Amino acid sequence: MTSPVTVLGISNAIVDVLAHVDDEILAEIGSIKGSMTLIDQDQAERIYALMGPTTEMSGGSVANTIANLATLGGQSAYIGCVADDRLGQVFVHDMKSLGVDVILPPVNTDASTASSYILISPGGERTLNTYLGACLELSPEHVSEQAVAGAGLVLLEGYVWDNPLGPAAAHKAMRLAKEHGAKVGLTLSDSYCVDRHRAAFAEAIDGQVQMVFANEKEIMSLLGTSTFEDAVAKTHELEPLFVLTRSEKGSVIVNNQCEVIQAAVPVDEVVDVTGAGDAYIAGFLYGWTAGLGLDESARLGSACAARVIRQIGSRLEKSS
């Protein structure tokens, strides 16, 4: 084991509002099952009114990964924007209580803390409608040199590019990481996000990002292939390490010429797939930052993903 590496997450700080729903509600809302749609406050109120009783829990993709990493015993830090309201307090409390070094930029906005309305279908699949609120304030000045200098890996999510100054914040983080010898990881968030920012992601992957996390749809969308196999072939030609997750089909890790294939851990009953990808990345990075090999890191990723889909909610429970 080498000395622990701190992973610094920079992402949208979101509190999830979860409910089990019938698929008819998806049609009523006009959401595509399994997608993430950005919504405004009016739409948020309309969707919330259509949902049954909800559970509120901290969420956000990279935020989940950072929290899970801390739950596993890893070192992590976090930069994200919340409002000074109850959900913002919940988000920060949950991070700090796990030992995450939370760096909170001052945010001047009337918008409330971001909420993701998560509709869980009978089979466990989830459809997200996200109101970004205070997240939209993320800007380069929030990415401090000190925070990046203290990290071994900076983890960004594709959704950051949806914020007005998000791309600028991401670029500053990537530049500072290069200057201080930190690596940069990027998770592609979802295939619609890749559609929105394909050129920007391709540019980042060409020299600024050393580690890419994606599922099948996302990597196919990014590399413009019609099959997963073609996408994998293309990743062999690219510089970064690619960690590609495939739900029940496991994962594939591509490091230039080297390819590691990892089976998924079987799960009897899928309760809620929310956060499976985020948990996988946490397990993988827990191994990787401790100096484990790609195969062992992938195994930890699969184990964490299996754990999180057996429960409601997007973060690993400490007791499970």
Place this chain on the structure above:
Amino acid sequence: MTSPVTVLGISNAIVDVLAHVDDEILAEIGSIKGSMTLIDQDQAERIYALMGPTTEMSGGSVANTIANLATLGGQSAYIGCVADDRLGQVFVHDMKSLGVDVILPPVNTDASTASSYILISPGGERTLNTYLGACLELSPEHVSEQAVAGAGLVLLEGYVWDNPLGPAAAHKAMRLAKEHGAKVGLTLSDSYCVDRHRAAFAEAIDGQVQMVFANEKEIMSLLGTSTFEDAVAKTHELEPLFVLTRSEKGSVIVNNQCEVIQAAVPVDEVVDVTGAGDAYIAGFLYGWTAGLGLDESARLGSACAARVIRQIGSRLEKSS
């Protein structure tokens, strides 16, 4: 089946803040495992800071019963006080989304919506620390004649007596129920609550309440006996119907000379006993309001209690 009877709950409207904890934290807080302690805002902040990541869900004892009754398909209405804040919105949304007729009194207070900080021990037992906030405003003027007149049963909880004007509100509800031919049910909340209000509860049971819900400790505390058997013997001499729950030992229903003994439904893995008693009452009342006998109603109560302790959170999930 007779025509459906509306159950009107009048109680403390609370949002639960749940976390799994080690028992050392209970010692640090100074809480007795399994108890409910009333706390002020400063204590609430101290306890919250000691808790790990939390989940926020609507709670409150009788509020849980009313929500569960609606989930089961029963008719229910609810009166309780929340503040105009995020947690208040969550509480009301969750009730309304189940079809509960929520009657919200206007509340003028700077206090926020009540929160119960629920510490779940490894075995599933829960320790509650409750900040009453806006609940303290409950007053007789909130108990409208129209609401009581439309109900077949008014369900009160012992905790209502902890609020300054709670006893007056309860007395108005009992008087109106008598005038309109509605029955009154009282759940004793917890044994410490019985200690605080023993004389008031004894007086209510002597003529104003037709149905008493209690666990072993509560009924022994109320009737001043050192064994459960002695308490049961005493209930045979009293007017109301007694529904006495005993965790894994099942329940005993006493209706004057008649006694019904109901076994508990076995549960393989206890996840969180929060809300087991509330769920039992919902199942029981669902049967009772539909005109079922005491034995069948008790069976429904046991089934609902078993369901709720297999999950985190205090209310029945619609999908389970």
